[in-house]
Amino acid sequence: xxxxxxxxxxxxKGVLPQAATRLDTDPAIGPxxxxxxxxRLNLDAASFRQLREEAGGDGDKVRAKVLEIIRTxxxxxxxxxxxxxxxxxxxAEVGPESPLGLKPGDxxxxxVSLTLTPLxxxxxxxxxxxTSEQVPxxxxxILFGRSIAAVLPDDLDDDLALAVFDVCxxxxxxxxxVKRYDRPRVAVLGGAGxxxxxxxxxxxxxxxxxxxxxxxxxxxxxxxDGVTLADVTSLADxxxxxxxxxxxEAALGGPADVTVVCVDVPxxxxxxxxxxxxxxxxxxxxxxxxxxxxxLGAEGLAADVTMLIGNGYVPGHAATALxxxxxxPGVRSLFRARLAAH
Amino acid sequence: xxxxxxxxxxxxKGVLPQAATRLDTDPAIGPxxxxxxxxRLNLDAASFRQLREEAGGDGDKVRAKVLEIIRTxxxxxxxxxxxxxxxxxxxAEVGPESPLGLKPGDxxxxxVSLTLTPLxxxxxxxxxxxTSEQVPxxxxxILFGRSIAAVLPDDLDDDLALAVFDVCxxxxxxxxxVKRYDRPRVAVLGGAGxxxxxxxxxxxxxxxxxxxxxxxxxxxxxxxDGVTLADVTSLADxxxxxxxxxxxEAALGGPADVTVVCVDVPxxxxxxxxxxxxxxxxxxxxxxxxxxxxxLGAEGLAADVTMLIGNGYVPGHAATALxxxxxxPGVRSLFRARLAAH
Numbered sequence: 001x002x003x004x005x006x007x008x009x010x011x012x013k014g015v016l017p018q019a020a021t022r023l024d025t026d027p028a029i030g031p032x033x034x035x036x037x038x039x040r041l042n043l044d045a046a047s048f049r050q051l052r053e054e055a056g057g058d059g060d061k062v063r064a065k066v067l068e069i070i071r072t073x074x075x076x077x078x079x080x081x082x083x084x085x086x087x088x089x090x091x092a093e094v095g096p097e098s099p100l101g102l103k104p105g106d107x108x109x110x111x112v113s114l115t116l117t118p119l120x121x122x123x124x125x126x127x128x129x130x131t132s133e134q135v136p137x138x139x140x141x142i143l144f145g146r147s148i149a150a151v152l153p154d155d156l157d158d159d160l161a162l163a164v165f166d167v168c169x170x171x172x173x174x175x176x177x178v179k180r181y182d183r184p185r186v187a188v189l190g191g192a193g194x195x196x197x198x199x200x201x202x203x204x205x206x207x208x209x210x211x212x213x214x215x216x217x218x219x220x221x222x223x224x225d226g227v228t229l230a231d232v233t234s235l236a237d238x239x240x241x242x243x244x245x246x247x248x249e250a251a252l253g254g255p256a257d258v259t260v261v262c263v264d265v266p267x268x269x270x271x272x273x274x275x276x277x278x279x280x281x282x283x284x285x286x287x288x289x290x291x292x293x294x295x296l297g298a299e300g301l302a303a304d305v306t307m308l309i310g311n312g313y314v315p316g317h318a319a320t321a322l323x324x325x326x327x328x329p330g331v332r333s334l335f336r337a338r339l340a341a342h
Numbered sequence: 343x344x345x346x347x348x349x350x351x352x353x354x355k356g357v358l359p360q361a362a363t364r365l366d367t368d369p370a371i372g373p374x375x376x377x378x379x380x381x382r383l384n385l386d387a388a389s390f391r392q393l394r395e396e397a398g399g400d401g402d403k404v405r406a407k408v409l410e411i412i413r414t415x416x417x418x419x420x421x422x423x424x425x426x427x428x429x430x431x432x433x434a435e436v437g438p439e440s441p442l443g444l445k446p447g448d449x450x451x452x453x454v455s456l457t458l459t460p461l462x463x464x465x466x467x468x469x470x471x472x473t474s475e476q477v478p479x480x481x482x483x484i485l486f487g488r489s490i491a492a493v494l495p496d497d498l499d500d501d502l503a504l505a506v507f508d509v510c511x512x513x514x515x516x517x518x519x520v521k522r523y524d525r526p527r528v529a530v531l532g533g534a535g536x537x538x539x540x541x542x543x544x545x546x547x548x549x550x551x552x553x554x555x556x557x558x559x560x561x562x563x564x565x566x567d568g569v570t571l572a573d574v575t576s577l578a579d580x581x582x583x584x585x586x587x588x589x590x591e592a593a594l595g596g597p598a599d600v601t602v603v604c605v606d607v608p609x610x611x612x613x614x615x616x617x618x619x620x621x622x623x624x625x626x627x628x629x630x631x632x633x634x635x636x637x638l639g640a641e642g643l644a645a646d647v648t649m650l651i652g653n654g655y656v657p658g659h660a661a662t663a664l665x666x667x668x669x670x671p672g673v674r675s676l677f678r679a680r681l682a683a684h
Binding site for chain 2: 018146241270287291292295299312
C-alpha cells in the first residue's frame with residue numbers, strides 16, 4: 001500500500017497518480033484509504049473553459065466529453081489543460097489505518113486535485129447541463145493516506161467554505177513564519193484578496209507588531225481600510241520594485257521582516273525582495289512567481305532574505321483558515337463581496 | 343545615495359539598475375561606492391552565443407556590437423538575451439561609507455551581474471578578438487553599497503576561483519539550513535556537479551549525520567565515489583519522483599531531512615518533495631525549477647516540507663566556498679575535472 005496511491009496507477013506503471021494516464025477506481029478500499037460518495041465536482045476554471053470552447057458551447061457535448069475523460073482515465077484530468085478541480089461528497093467508508101481523521105457520514109471537500117483522485121461516475125452526469133463548472137453527480141472517489149480532505153462546517157455555507165479552502169495554505173504558513181520572529185513587521189502585497197486578507201488576519205493573530213496591506217487601486221484600498229484587517233494600507237504597484245519598497249518603508253517605518261506576495265500577476269519578485277529587511281522572509285503564494293526572477297533578483301540586490309515557495313499544505317490548514325473566517329468579520333465580508341461579484 | 347544604485351539610473355527614471363536602459367558611469371564615486379579598474383569581462387554564455395550568431399561568427403562585428411552596447415547602455419547588458427556576465431579587476435578607490443570591506447589594490451571578481459554594473463571601456467576592446475567569452479579590456483566599473491565582490495585568492499588560480507564563486511551561494515545556504523536540524527540526513531540531487539559537490543561538502547561539515555549524492559549516470563557515480571565527498575551515492579533520474587524517493591530512502595534508511603536540488607533540468611520538483619521527510623526542507627538551486635510545479639506538487643503530495651528558493655547571496659558565501667575548496671581535495675578535483683573538460 002502506498003500513501004501517495006502508487007498502487008492505484010494502472011498506466012504507465014511506476015509514476016505518481018497525477019502523471020498517470022489511467023487510475024484504478026475499484027471501490028474496495030485499502031487499509032489506509034477512504035471512499036467518498038460524490039455529490040458534486042467543481043471543475044477547474046481553465047479546464048471547463050477549454051471543454052466549453054472545444055464543444056462550441058454545446059452543453060451535451062461538454063457532458064459527454066467529461067464522462068469520456070473520467071471513464072478513460074479513472075479521474076477528471078483534462079488532457080489538454082492538465083488541470084482538474086475538486087469535489088464535495090460524504091465519507092462512505094474509512095480504512096482502519098487511514099490517517100485523515102475522517103468518519104463515515106462526514107461531509108467533505110477534497111483539497112487535493114481531481115487530477116490524482118480515482119473517480120467513477122454512476123449516473124452518466126444526468127443532472128448536469130454541461131454549462132457550469134459545478135457538476136452535480138453520483139459516484140465514488142478514493143482518497144489515499146496522504147490525500148487531504150476538509151470537513152465542511154455546519155455554520156458556513158459551502159461556497160464560502162470552498163473559497164476559504166482554496167487558499168487555506170496561506171494563513172497557516174504565514175502563522176508559522178511570523179511566529180519565528182519577535183513582533184515582526186509584516187507586509188502583504190495584494191492584501192485585499194482572498195489569500196491576502198487571510199494572511200493579514202493570520203499575521204496579526206500570530207504576533208506581528210504592525211501589519212501592512214499593499215493594494216494596487218483606490219477601490220481596493222477603500223475596501224481594505226473598511227474592514228480594518230491591516231494596521232495600515234498603502235497604494236503601490238507591486239510590479240514596481242522601487243515604489244513598492246518605498247511604500248512599505250514609509251508605512252512600516254522600515255523594511256518588512258516578513259513580506260507575503262499574494263498578487264497574481266508576474267513581476268512582483270524584486271519589489272518583495274527590496275521591501276524586506278536583511279534576515280527577513282519573503283513568502284511567495286502567487287502562481288505567477290518566477291523562480292529565476294526571485295533567485296537572481298535576491299542575488300542582484302545582495303539581499304540576505306529567506307525566500308519560501310508557498311506550500312499549499314500545512315497540517316491543520318483548513319481548520320486554521322475557517323477559525324480566522326469565523327473570528328474576523330473583515331475576512332468574512334471580503335470573501336462574501338468576492339463571491340457576490342461572481 | 344541609494345545602496346542599490348538608483349542614483350546611477352538615467353533612463354527610465356525610478357527603476358532598478360538592472361531594469362534601466364542607461365546607467366551613469368561617472369568615475370567620481372559616491373560615499374558608499376567603489377570604483378574598479380577593469381581587467382577582464384566574462385560574458386554570460388547565452389549572451390556571447392547570441393552575439394556571435396548575430397555577427398555570423400565575425401569577431402570584429404562581435405567586438406563592435408559589445409562596444410556599442412556598453413557605450414549606449416553604460417553597462418554590458420545584452421538587450422536580446424537580457425543577460426550580462428561578471429568582471430575581474432582591481433579596486434581603484436573606495437568611498438568612506440562603503441560596506442563591502444574592500445581596499446585599493448584588492449584584485450576582485452564581481453558577483454553581481456554586469457546587467458546592473460555601471461561600466462565604461464577606454465581601450466576600444468583592442469586586445470579582444472571577439473571570439474571568446476573572455477574579454478581582456480581597460481576601463482572602470484562602479485560597485486554600489488549592496489553590490490557583491492569577492493577578493494580573488496592568491497593560492498587558487500582565477501578560473502577555479504571564478505567557477506567556485508559562480509555557485510558559492512549553494513554551500514552557504516546548505517550550511518545554514520543543515521545547522522537548523524539535529525544531525526540530519528541530507529540528499530543532494532546532482533551531487534557530482536559544481537554546486538552539488540560544494541553542497542555535499544558543506545552538509546558534512548555542518549553536522550549532517552549522513553550525506554547522499556544522487557547522480558543520473560554510472561560515470562558520474564564513479565566520479566563521486568572516487569572523491570568520497572558523500573557518505574553514499576545512488577543512481578537515479580531526478581525527474582522520476584518514485585525512483586528518486588526510493589533511491590533516497592534506500593540509501594539513507596528513510597527520507598531525507600534536507601534535500602538539495604542541483605540538477606539543471608526541468609521536472610525535478612516532485613522527486614525532491616517525495617524524498618523529503620515531514621518537517622524537512624527542500625532547497626532548490628536549479629534555475630530550471632518551476633515555481634508552480636513545486637507549490638502544487640507539495641500540495642498534491644500533502645507534503646509538510648519547507649521549500650526554499652536558493653538565494654545566491656548569503657553574507658560571507660564566497661569565503662565559505664573557497665574554504666571548502668581548500669579543505670576538501672574531493673571538491674577541488676571535481677572542479678578541476680570540469681574546468682579541464684571545457
